[in-house]
Amino acid sequence: MQLKMTTEDLTEFMAEVFPQVVGDFAVEDVRPMGITMRLIVSDRHLRPGGTVSGPSMFALADVAVYLAVLAMIGPQALAVTTNCSIDFMRKPAAGVDLIAECRLLKLGRVLAVGDVLIHSEGHEAPVARASLTYSIPPVPVG
Amino acid sequence: MQLKMTTEDLTEFMAEVFPQVVGDFAVEDVRPMGITMRLIVSDRHLRPGGTVSGPSMFALADVAVYLAVLAMIGPQALAVTTNCSIDFMRKPAAGVDLIAECRLLKLGRVLAVGDVLIHSEGHEAPVARASLTYSIPPVPVG
Amino acid sequence: MQLKMTTEDLTEFMAEVFPQVVGDFAVEDVRPMGITMRLIVSDRHLRPGGTVSGPSMFALADVAVYLAVLAMIGPQALAVTTNCSIDFMRKPAAGVDLIAECRLLKLGRVLAVGDVLIHSEGHEAPVARASLTYSIPPVPVG
Amino acid sequence: MQLKMTTEDLTEFMAEVFPQVVGDFAVEDVRPMGITMRLIVSDRHLRPGGTVSGPSMFALADVAVYLAVLAMIGPQALAVTTNCSIDFMRKPAAGVDLIAECRLLKLGRVLAVGDVLIHSEGHEAPVARASLTYSIPPVPVG
Numbered sequence: 001m002q003l004k005m006t007t008e009d010l011t012e013f014m015a016e017v018f019p020q021v022v023g024d025f026a027v028e029d030v031r032p033m034g035i036t037m038r039l040i041v042s043d044r045h046l047r048p049g050g051t052v053s054g055p056s057m058f059a060l061a062d063v064a065v066y067l068a069v070l071a072m073i074g075p076q077a078l079a080v081t082t083n084c085s086i087d088f089m090r091k092p093a094a095g096v097d098l099i100a101e102c103r104l105l106k107l108g109r110v111l112a113v114g115d116v117l118i119h120s121e122g123h124e125a126p127v128a129r130a131s132l133t134y135s136i137p138p139v140p141v142g
Numbered sequence: 143m144q145l146k147m148t149t150e151d152l153t154e155f156m157a158e159v160f161p162q163v164v165g166d167f168a169v170e171d172v173r174p175m176g177i178t179m180r181l182i183v184s185d186r187h188l189r190p191g192g193t194v195s196g197p198s199m200f201a202l203a204d205v206a207v208y209l210a211v212l213a214m215i216g217p218q219a220l221a222v223t224t225n226c227s228i229d230f231m232r233k234p235a236a237g238v239d240l241i242a243e244c245r246l247l248k249l250g251r252v253l254a255v256g257d258v259l260i261h262s263e264g265h266e267a268p269v270a271r272a273s274l275t276y277s278i279p280p281v282p283v284g
Numbered sequence: 285m286q287l288k289m290t291t292e293d294l295t296e297f298m299a300e301v302f303p304q305v306v307g308d309f310a311v312e313d314v315r316p317m318g319i320t321m322r323l324i325v326s327d328r329h330l331r332p333g334g335t336v337s338g339p340s341m342f343a344l345a346d347v348a349v350y351l352a353v354l355a356m357i358g359p360q361a362l363a364v365t366t367n368c369s370i371d372f373m374r375k376p377a378a379g380v381d382l383i384a385e386c387r388l389l390k391l392g393r394v395l396a397v398g399d400v401l402i403h404s405e406g407h408e409a410p411v412a413r414a415s416l417t418y419s420i421p422p423v424p425v426g
Numbered sequence: 427m428q429l430k431m432t433t434e435d436l437t438e439f440m441a442e443v444f445p446q447v448v449g450d451f452a453v454e455d456v457r458p459m460g461i462t463m464r465l466i467v468s469d470r471h472l473r474p475g476g477t478v479s480g481p482s483m484f485a486l487a488d489v490a491v492y493l494a495v496l497a498m499i500g501p502q503a504l505a506v507t508t509n510c511s512i513d514f515m516r517k518p519a520a521g522v523d524l525i526a527e528c529r530l531l532k533l534g535r536v537l538a539v540g541d542v543l544i545h546s547e548g549h550e551a552p553v554a555r556a557s558l559t560y561s562i563p564p565v566p567v568g
Contacts, residue, residue: 017190018189018190020185020186020188043162044162046162047160048159048160053201054200054201054204054223054226055197055198055200055201055204056197058196058197058200058201058226059195059196059197059200062196062197080230081196081230082229082230082231082395082417083227083228083229083230083367083369083417084196084200084226084227084228085225085226085227085228085369085511085557086225086226086227087224087225087531087532087539087557087559088222088223088224088225089224089531089532089539090532105513105515105543105552105555106513106515106516106552110394110419111366111419113513113515113555115541115555117531126531126532129531129539129541129557131511131513131555131557133366133367133417133513135394135395224537224559225509225559227369227415227511229389229390229397229415229417231389231390231397232390247371247373247401247410247413248371248373248374248410252536252561253508253561255371255373255413257399257413259389268389268390271389271397271399271415273369273371273413273415275371275508275509275559277536277537301474302473302474304469304470304472327446328446330446331444332443332444337485338484338485338488338507338510339481339482339484339485339488340481342480342481342484342485342510343479343480343481343484346480346481364514365480365514366513366514366515367511367512367513367514368480368484368510368511368512369509369510369511369512370509370510370511371508371509372506372507372508372509373508
């Protein structure tokens with residue numbers, strides 16, 4: 001299995017397709033069937049008390065699986081999330097970024113499944129885990 | 143079962159505690175063990191193509207169950223989401239708000255469970271469904 | 285939307301295809317995009333204390349969505365479960381059957397999503413809720 | 427973190443508390459915050475075509491997290507499953523046992539969360555993944 005997109009490709013793609021979230025996420029590492037992503041925490045991700053909000057963690061898990069899939073199949077695909085299950089297990093540490101470690105467990109013709117562990121940078125205990133299913137539309141025959 | 147918070151109470155509470163999301167959500171109706179919420183769709187909720195993003199739908203489902211719980215137990219509690227499962231089933235209609243219908247299926251001493259159906263205003267078919275568990279911390283004895 | 289299988293069709297189909305579970309499940313009612321199923325509780329479904337086991341409730345939810353899909357598309361399809369999320373909310377009442385109310389929220393060309401509420405017969409409060417996704421393989425062209 | 431129950435303790439406990447499933451499951455290995463379990467596949471676990479049924483895989487994931495929790499806290503606790511999310515990703519191989527690798531991601535005072543990867547013995551690709559939450563009731567003060 002070979003990567004079709006590098007860290008740079010994925011970063012450019014993200015900036016083009018999701019301009020609203022530029023500055024929120026960074027690709028730390030991409031590898032066959034896996035990716036490491038960072039949520040660059042800023043005020044808009046926070047809840048009272050200074051911890052990262054649930055929707056921000058959901059967004060991080062979602063983009064991680066999305067880019068892990070695209071890295072394998074290339075940028076042409078319009079993959080969409082069909083399901084997510086997420087467990088919030090600990091309060092994130094204040095004032096540090098979140099790191100998501102994602103691995104693809106299945107990359108089928110129609111469905112892809114990835115799981116994600118999220119931890120606060122510099123802390124080992126996971127703050128959240130998520131599993132997501134993406135539906136991969138058939139590539140139009142040109 | 144009686145409500146401890148009205149629509150107005152919930153709206154004020156939201157504005158105080160989550161100033162970042164003021165203008166995003168509106169309480170349409172609250173009733174024992176249930177709530178109807180609106181996502182006031184604006185540019186920052188959209189993905190390319192003009193459809194509402196997954197994280198925005200997650201946020202809507204999350205706040206709906208949260209406020210449905212608080213309406214029953216009052217604003218003193220620091221309830222936190224521990225789990226969410228969400229299915230994205232259809233593309234939201236462009237240019238209209240999203241409406242979330244939430245009912246609490248369980249309101250225990252320690253855990254509350256709610257489910258949510260989200261549809262585009264004026265369209266019947268659900269765009270997403272979610273179920274969430276909230277952990278309710280013990281009220282400190284004063 | 286019209287049903288392609290009646291209660292009798294579904295019962296016969298179940299007996300033929302899942303002989304191991306004959307006597308476990310009964311179709312109570314089938315309607316467009318919905319079904320009511322019964323788990324005929326016997327010793328093999330019980331956990332210590334006399335309550336129905338989690339796997340038995342999972343099996344009930346799973347078969348309910350499966351038959352609700354087949355009722356709509358006919359018995360030819362080899363639908364398979366791809367995802368299930370289930371919340372166990374209360375202890376089932378001892379000595380009574382479980383009733384599952386299922387509605388299909390989506391019946392697409394490739395994926396179907398159903399949700400299920402399970403309660404003890406004669407009791408209103410739900411003991412479990414589940415949502416399931418089925419993958420529907422393309423019908424072979426003959 | 428130290429184990430409070432060995433493989434032998436867990437096996438004995440299972441036989442005593444769940445006599446219905448004796449012969450179904452075996453503890454392969456237990457370690458701090460993790461366990462490896464086997465589903466000893468027999469006819470009653472199979473679906474047409476000879477593959478292991480969804481409910482049997484659910485049961486395997488459920489018992490794995492349960493015993494992983496008990497190994498850490500001891501047999502006195504009446505832990506109950508409150509939530510499970512499971513993805514079925516591939517057809518199990520015919521004629522071989524299933525192996526579940528479980529790790530506990532959180533072991534709190536009130537809630538424990540574990541995730542599980544299931545594969546067919548001798549095959550690397552996972553057939554299913556699951557995450558489960560257990561609620562741990564307070565130990566009665568004697």
